[in-house]
Amino acid sequence: MTGEAQHSDPYLWLEDVTGDAPLSWARERNEVVHERFAATDRFSALEHRILDMFDTDARIPYPTRRDTWLYNFWRDAAHPKGIWRRTTFEQYRTENPEWDVLLDLDALSAAESENWVWSGAAVLRPAQSRALISLSRGGADATVVREFDLEKREFIPAAAGGFELSEAKNWMRWIDIDTVYVGTDFGPGSLTDSGYTRIAKRWRRGTPLEAAETVFEGEASDVSVGCGYDRTPGFERHYFTRATDFFNEQVYLLAPDGSLTYLESPTDSDESWHHEWLLIHLKSEWTTGGNTYPADTLLAIDFDEFLAGGRDFDVLFAPDPHTSLHDYNWSEHHLIVSTLQDVQTRLHVLTPGPDGWTREPLADTPAMATTGVTNLDKIDGGDDFMLSTSGFTTPATLLEGTIGKPVRLLKQAPGFFDTDGIRTEQFFARSDDGTMVPYFVIRHQDRIGTPGPTVMSGYGGFEISRTPTYAGVTGMSWLERGGTWVMTNIRGGGEYGPQWHTQAQKADRHKVYEDFAAIARDLVDRGITTPAQLGAVGGSNGGLLMGVMLTRYPHLFGALVCQVPLLDMKRYHLLLAGASWIAEYGDPDKPEEWAYISEYSPYQNTSATAEYPPILIMTSTRDDRVHPGHARKMTALLESEGHTVWYHENIEGGHGGAADNKQLAFQSALIYEFFTQMLMDKSVPE
Known part of the structure; x- marks a missing residue:
């Protein structure tokens, strides 16, 4: 499809998200996918097995600490939409804690005839008697916010003085029990071009939202504004943020007299304080x-x-060339720093003192795994912390400790697939410009020396680092079937620090795709797989990656899965939150930037005469971040050109693609059934 043809795009009608014709078009293709991939006993057995893993009580109920309380949101077979609950440390340490259920989302949805999906809660501290609960219809980014009484276990209606926001891309932050900061759609001109909040207001209980006081404003061209209140005793601070693009943010402090002080640090840096x-x-x-x-x-x-x-x-x-900063968080008296050394975790404790800062190891971290620090409560929790560790074949382990003392086992998740003989290896591929790019290979040792069906995953954007984590779904769906799994750490991510990302932005975006293609070739050169046996999967920005693999490197792959993708890069900035990503990809309205975007934009680079591998494109109607029109239009275009393409659209689910465990299990099983048929079951006709 040429750039000129884009101006008369015959598939623009598919951008009507909830229109009758586009939804009918999507449902027709859903039926084809169900009949081809989901109507077998093999699919049904796998789907149920995955769902059992998602729903089992044997999973670790990861908590969020607020002083003496541990909060948790939990889904299982009895609560598919989920329950919000809390317990004490003493109870949590037991094998079967007693949980105090605060809100049953299934019961709420039934009572209100709404498909509510949990989006989070902000608990008022220190009393913890109130919370601001965010709920989404069908999993969209847009939410409603409602004040909840934790003692009475009920929402406080607006008519009774409760804080409440109607559906929008909202945020609300506690100042005190009678005052909040709020960002929402206040009417014409109150949102940025990206659809996020442009105005921050202070809202007092008992007054209408229209009477809230404007305390900060950004520009329409900004991504968003935000604000918050640090309640640390003796160090209370009100602050505002203005994101001028996705990677640059200005920070201001609010003085008691209402004046603002600009924090004069680089706008692309991250600032925090304690x-x-x-x-x-x-x-x-x-x-x-x-x-x-x-x-x-x-x-x-x-x-x-x-x-x-x-x-x-x-x-x-x-x-240094091999080590980057991954994360850092305060306890009351210490700073815990997590680094990645060739994508493997190291943890240290830094402590300020009269003679400067000291540095000590926090705990041992296993190889080929990710260890993260959780449940630090720098205000009320002293120097207690939790550690969560998992690897591709190692189920999650949760430990607890206090800085300066040994850690203790707290919870251990069971394994959900047979790991006997499965090993994890790390390799490096040389990209087109000579850069060595790491990737992990997970396979049964019997596969070594024999090329076999392989699936590689990738993302490569927004400085998001991909690190080892337990591969329960992949294990039971692919590794047990004899397949090989590959996780790539291509540029665009943050595995080697910010420069791993910045060297692949805008005009240098091609490096992301060259890295992924280099790993695909390296897998073949090492005898791990062949092009006909190699599949790849990616979502969102990773879905764009899959689109480029299809149109630029089709000869390297036997099958592709493209989830909630960006694909029409000529119009991405005009659809939903797309304008917020111009700092990553460039502005297609500027000829000099469209010149390089047009080189890879999948929707503008398909060919009716090219030989493409079969592709499964998946999206969600309720995705209000990446417009489902990308996936719909690409599917229609590929169909018109005679290519093998399957399409599935979940009518709800948001950008994550699924609104509950059942939907997630279906989509997971669908992906691996597709790869099994395309890469393993060569006798199945296409």
Whole structure:
């Protein structure tokens, strides 16, 4: 499809998200997919097995700590929409904790005749008597926000003075029990071009939303604005943020007299604070105070000293070619730093003192696994923490500890597939520009030396790092069947720090696709697979990756799965939240930027004469982040050109594709049944 043809795009009608004709078109294709892939005993058995794993009580109920309470949102067979509950530490440590159910979402949905999907809760501290609960219809990003009484276990109606927002891309933050910061659709001109909040207001209980006081405004061209209140005793701070694009943000502090103080740090850096300390994580090189600090450096300074113009920083982390900063979080007295060394986790504790900062290992971290720090409560929780560890074949383990003391086993998840003989290896492929790109291979040891069916996954965008995690679905759906699984760490992500991302933005986007293709070739060169036996899967930005593999590198693959994708890069910025991603991809309305986007945009680069591998395209009607029109139009175009394409659209589910465990189990089984038929069952006709 040429760029000129785009101006008369015959499939624009498919962008009408809930129109009768597009939905009928989608349902017709859903029926074809169901008949081809979901009507067999093999599919049914796998779907039920996956659902049993999602619903089992043997999973770890990961909590969110708020002082003495541990909160958890839980779905299982009896509660498909889920329950919000809490318990104490003492109970949580037992094998079968007693949970206090605060809200039953299934009961609420039935009572209100709504398909509510949980979107989170903000508990008012320290009393923990109220919460602001966000609920989504069908899993969309847009939510309603309602105030909930934790003591009475009921919502407080707006008529009774409760805080409540109608459906929009909302946010609400507690200041105190009678005051909140709020961002919503206040009417014409109140949203950014990306569809997010442009105005922040202070809203007092008992007053209408229309009377809320505007305290901060951004520009229509911004991505969004936000604000919050740090209630740390003795260090209370009100702050506002203005995201000028996806990667640049201005931070302001609000003084008691209403004046704003701009935090003069690089706009592409991450700022955070605790007590007297300000931390700045650099995303690009910064020269200040007579020193030059490279990207990915973590700096610390006394907050008041910084505001007064001081720039004498302590360097808490400095990157090297193999090591990047992955995460960092405060306990009451310490900073826990997580790094990635060739995509494998290391943990350290940094402690400020009169003689500077000290550094000690926190705990051992296993190889080929990811270990994360959770449940730090820097205000009320002292120096307690939890560690969650899992690897591709190692189920999750949850440990608890206090800094300076040994960690203790808290919970252990069971295994859900047979790992006997399955091993994890890490390799590196050389991309077109010579960069060595890592990837993990998970396969049965009997496969070594014999090429076999292989599926590789990729994302490559927005500085999102992909690290090892337990592959329960993949294990039972693919590894047990003799398949090989590959997780790639291509550029565009953050596995080697911000520069791993920035070197693949905009005009250099092609490096993402070259990296993925290089790994595909490397898998063949190592004898792990063949092009006919190689599949690939990716979603969202990873769905764009799959579209490029289809149109630019079709000879490398035997099958592709493309989920909730961006594909029409000529119009992506005009659809839903697309304008917020211009800093990642570029602006197609600028000829000089469309020049490089047009080179890879899948919708503009299909060919009726090319030989494409079979592709399954999946999306969600309720996805209000990446427009389902991308997937619909690409499917229609490929069909018109005579290519083998299957299409499935979940009528709900949001950007995650599924609104509950049952839908997620169906979609997971569908993906692997597709790969099984395309890459393993060669006797099945296409």
